[in-house]
Structure formats: C-alpha cells, structure tokens
Amino acid sequence: MLNILFVIGFVLLAAVLVRLLFLDKCFIDNISSKVILVTGCRAGFGRAFVEKCLNEGMTVFAACRTQSGANQLAKDFDNLPGKLIAFAMDVTSDEDVERARLMVQDYLDGCGKDLHAIVNNAGIHDKLFVDDGLTIDDYKHSMEVNAYGVIRVTKAFKSMLKRAKGRIVTCTSCAVRFPSPAMGPYVASKWAVTGYMEVLRTSKGKGYCKPPKKEKVLRNAGVCRCFTRSGQRQY
Template sequence: MVKPLYLFYCASLAGLSAILGLLLLLSHCAPVLYYLCTGILMGSVGYCLVLYLAPKSRVNGNGKAVFITGCDSGFGFGLAKRLDSLGFTVFAGCLLADSGGEGSKKLRAECSSRLSTVQIDVTDDGQVKAAVQQVKDRLPTGSKGLYALVNNAGVTQPGEVEWVSIAAYRHVMEVDTFGTVRVTKAFLPLIRREKGRVVNISSVNGLYPSPMAGTYSMAKAAVEFFSDALRHEMHKWGVKVVIVEPESFARATDMFLPAVFNKFVQVRRLQHSSIQQL
C-alpha cells in the first residue's frame, strides 16, 4: 500500500513541474504574462514563508478565568490541566467533585492553586446557580468576568432507534443539549463583562449522523444550531461563540469504557437472539 506522505510528495513534485513547464512556455510565447505569473508565484511563496517563520502569538493566561464542565475525565480533565499550566485561573466543573471523584482528586493534587474544582451537575438548576456564585467569589484580581466558558460535559446512549428507550433519549438531550443551554445562560453575564467566548464541544455526529448513535447525533445537532443562533446574538456584545467538532475520541473521553462497551455488546446479542426466535 502506498503511503499518504509518499503520494503527497509525488503530487507536489508533479504540480511544481507543471508550474515550471507553464512558466517556461509563457517565457517564449508571452513574456509579459510570464513576468506577471512569476511575480504572483514568488509573492505567494514569500507570504507563506512569512506566515511560517513569524513568531506565533500566545494568549497570556495571567488574570484570565475559564470555567469548564465535564472535567471528571476525558477532554475536560486534559483541558483543565493544560490551561492551568499556561497560567489561567481554571474552574474545573466536575460531576463528582463533592463525592470523592478520582478526576477531581487528581486535578487538585496535580495542578496549581489557580485551579479549583466546582461541583456541578449540568441538569441541576440549583448546582448551576451555585457554580456561578462560586466563580464570582473566586475571580482573579482585576478580572471583570469569565474569559471563556467551555461546555464539555456530555453523555451518550448507543443503540438502534428501535431499542433505545425514550428515557435514554431524554437523558442524553438533558445533559448534552439542555445542559449546554442551561450553563451558557447562567454564565453569559460574566462572559459579556469580559467580552469573552463560549466554546461548545459538539461532534461530527451533529453534522453527519451515524447508525447506533441516534441519541448523540440528535443532541449534538441541537448544540450546533444553538451555537449558531447564540453567535449572532452575542456579536453585538463582542462575545465569540466557537464550536469544536471532535470525531473518534470515544475511548479518550471515557464515553465507552471497556465494561460499558462489553455490556452493550451483550445486550445487542440478546436483542438479536430474541428477534431470531420471533
């Protein structure tokens, strides 16, 4: 099998050869056009070099506060540690912060004093309200509000539409969609004060639904449209709304733990056996 990198090199060489051949032809047939095309080509190459060699700017995290949901594991856990290492004041929202969850314990043990864990169940209005108050009380000195809110908390229920219960559909929507809406609405005043940004973790499943992921695809599609509407509304306030659409990171996010996945396979086999018996 031909390696993709090898194909890229071959295609680049073929493209460069074609361009040089065209320039050589133009130099004999149309000198003015030759100089024009050569100038455009050299300018484009120079522009690309400047972009590549120019020093990359990095946001200074000093005095900037970020609230992240779903930090018990996966993306949220990793992002909380990363932003803490960059100097941000991190509020790591964990479902099990007050219940001895391993994720919140590790964050408190491995990160600086700038990071604090916050108990939050995104389906609970009372816990969301309490989280907002905790953030207000612990904002860094000189900060007017939140630099960023990252809606990362999410769950899924795999299975074919016929076999997934309505209760499971409601639960996934309540966490993935209404949880995002609930937390965003609660924190928007703090975001507006700082002219910050809302980052919603969606999924490619919100754009391209796949079999066995009907609940998740439906919930994430709603997040996509909610984010787009919010972006228009927040433009006048200088607030940015960003959608992140990961693809195949189920194991990295702990959405499919081995025990959970194995149980799912067993249930599917029982379902197929029941159908065959009918």
C-alpha cells in the same frame, strides 16, 4: 537600493498582516491571568484541558458531576502552577448551576477579574441501540445533559463573558456529520446543541461578537472504549 527598501517594506508589511490576521487570534496575551470555567472534568477531554490550562498558570473552575470526582481532580493537579477550584455540579440541575454561578461571581468580584471562557464539555452517550428499541425517555435523558445542560450553563454564565468579550467553547461531536443508526439520542442531542451554538455565533447585540466558525475533531481512546461497553450492554 530602492529594490532593497522595497523588499524590507514588503517583509515588514507581511509581518504586520500575519500578526493582525493570524497570530493575534492564536495567542492570548497574559494568559496566566485568565479565569475559565470547564464542565465535565473528571476524565477525558475535560481533564486534559484543565491540566493544560493549569500548566499555563490560569485559574480554572473545574466542574465534575460528583464531589468525589472533584476531590480526585484537586488531588491529582495539586502541584500544577495554576489555581484550580474543583467543585461538584450537575449540569441538569438548576440549583447546582446557580450555586456555581454565585461562587464564580464572588471570586471574580473579589479578585477584580472577568470570566474569559466557558468550556462546555460535560456530556453522555449511554444509549446505543437502533431507534425501534429506544424510548422517549432515552432521548430525553441525552437531551437533558448534552443539550439543555449546555444551554443551562451558558445562559447562567453568559453575562460574565460579555463583560470581558469572552469565549464559549462547546464540545459537540463528529457524529452530527457522520450519524449512526444506533446513536439516535446522542446524535439528536449533539445536533441540538450545535444549533444553539450557531444561534449564539450569529447573534448581534451588546456584548456579542461574531467569531469565525471553528470545528475540530479529536479522538479519545476512553470515549471509544465507553461507546464499545455501552453498545455491548445494549445488545
């Protein structure tokens, strides 16, 4: 009898530990009530992520670089259960980002919700060539979008996240681990934004928490095709 009680107790304890240490970090309560902001949503990872979140019933602010991209996204996902607010925002523009910040803040104030997450997905990889054939402007362009764009958006919306103890998700690249001689601007910009995320991850202060570092590698055929086309143009 004691052995049976011991086994039952052990199983219950294990179940509680699994819930506390693992499951609570994998699943989000009331996910359909969450509001998130995603950048770079016209295609690829951003578009797929928006679709997934809308299917979960979430409210998604989806930023595209152009208004035509935002209009097409709204048309394509019109029948999904979540609420989509697609809009144009250039992450290199202070004015665009500030306009988006005010729009999101007005929405949150009106519905009494908080911003649950920022997903920094907007990025470019348009200069593929050996370093001797690149200019400083080539590097500046990649840095402006891939690094400063992420920093600009994050700093604009970070105060909203602090209230909800929300999340910052940033797409960098496996290129920071496996660099190529022909990808100088791209790799440098992704290293820069990786460093910025590490700074935020280890920051301490009101509204900050220190989440575990999580790196995931995703492969996207569209990205691979884009690299190929860009390389062909450069060479």
